[in-house]
Amino acid sequence: MTAPDSDLLIIGAGPAGVAAAVMASSLRMATVVVEAEGVASKLRSIGALENVPGGWSSGLALAEALQADLDRHQELGRVEVVSGRAVRVVGRDDRAEVVLEDGRVLAASAVVAATGVSTLEAADVAWVEAPECGRLAPLWRAAAGELEGRRIVVLGADRPLGTWLRAHPDAKVRFDVLFPEGDRYKTEEVDADLRVRLDLVERVTVARIPAGFRITAWHPAGGAHNFVVDTVLTNMGSKPAALPGLVVGADGYCPPKEQHPRVLVAGDLKGARMQRIAVAMGDGSRAALAPYYQAQAVPG
Ligand SMILES: Cc1cc2nc3c(=O)[nH]c(=O)nc-3n(C[C@H](O)[C@H](O)[C@H](O)COP(=O)(O)OP(=O)(O)OC[C@H]3O[C@@H](n4cnc5c(N)ncnc54)[C@H](O)[C@@H]3O)c2cc1C
Structure with missing residues (x-):
């Protein structure tokens, strides 16, 4: 020994x-x-x-x-x-x-x-399906300059959302934040920021298309909403x-x-x-x- x-x-x-x-x-x-x-x-x-x-x-x-x-x-x-x-x-x-x-x-x-x-990725959570998308970039590592002028979906309302917005108070961004019920209590710190639109969802499908990403968001009250964005960032915990x-x-x-x-x-x-x-x-x-x-x- x-x-x-x-x-x-x-x-x-x-x-x-x-x-x-x-x-x-x-x-x-x-x-x-x-x-x-x-x-x-x-x-x-x-x-x-x-x-x-x-x-x-x-x-x-x-x-x-x-x-x-x-x-x-x-x-x-x-x-x-x-x-x-x-x-x-x-x-x-x-x-x-x-x-x-x-x-x-x-x-x-x-x-x-x-x-x-x-960082949790889409494949780790049950409420997101993004089978052909590979590894989506996490919000917390995103540079403001790369996001300005883009149509952006953020998946999840974890705390880094508030941190990112505080760190970039002058960034001209618009985040559509799709979040599950479990993240609701974290949205308070960002709901007054006019750059954020919060949308409670039951689940989300993300598909890569030539123009960017097609998003389908299912809402808890029923019904789905389809739209296309340039960028998808993860923020799921x-x-x-x-x-x-x-x-x-x-x-x-x-x-x-x-x-x-x-x-x-x-x-x-x-x-x-x-x-x-x-x-x-x-x-x-x-x-x-x-x-x-x-x-x-x-x-x-
Ligand atoms: C976007 C964001 C904002 C945050 N804001 C705040 C805030 O404002 N205030 C606050 O208090 N906290 C904040 N946090 C949380 C804070 O960063 C963590 O609580 C803290 O970093 C935890 O420290 P740690 O040493 O436990 O882990 P980490 O900081 O994660 O360090 C772990 C280290 O281990 C290394 N490592 C991992 N696996 C291995 C391996 N197998 N072999 C060798 N090395 C390995 C990693 O490379 C890393 O350097 C934030 C986190 C994020 C992501």
Whole structure:
């Protein structure tokens, strides 16, 4: 039996993973962060923030600050950032391991899984049929300049709709937002924006045609409405980026209390609610403190 390579392995360098790394490094834990797409990749596309303490109003600025934090702790020699995609987590009696896509196996005393969520696509939801459309672009990554002057349907009224509109207050866009009953409670924050037309639907069919997309929207009261648009953007929510080896609940999320004792879960991956940057940072910090106190045998 050999000693694990590090004290803490963190999968994902979003707000949760970076907070875990900074906390672990400050406790002098040898820390390795595995990140598939770049530090704080999601935050870089969030145009407007209004609930993150510290006066942060842009996701990009916060992402750059998190990157600078990781860089500083790397220079101190206590954090290593590995570019790669984790494909499995393994909890053992004496260690936890992370298997990477390229076959490498990293080991540590504990693992923090902080892989967040990924965007739901049409094929993931029952209320949209878009069989020939491939992957439709998500609204939250769309640039305002590409949308102005186009006839646009947005599928779903998830929170990124409000974020996008706040981030682009002068964008001359017109969104026809088709949303299911489950999204109704999220429409309040956008229903006064004159650039949005909200339309409750039971289901929607999207077909690609030479002029763009033919949309058929079925309404709960009965009857269908057909129209043609240039652009279809998705905004239907997200799905947990759970890795094999984690214990997954009925909703696909990873409840922290049910994991192997050496495997901790932090941030959006924990559950469908409470998905916020400040919460993810608190979770990440706690996840790093838990194995630290356990190693010190100090009650947590
Ligand atoms: C459009 C939009 C607007 C938002 N606006 C706000 C807001 O205003 N305020 C707010 O508080 N929250 C907001 N959120 C939510 C916020 O972004 C999340 O709550 C937060 O980013 C969660 O942090 P996390 O670290 O748990 O996950 P993420 O930020 O998703 O980070 C997960 C990281 O893990 C990496 N990863 C995933 N799988 C693997 C793998 N297998 N191997 C290696 N790396 C992997 C990803 O590349 C990513 O970098 C918004 C989200 C979106 C999409």
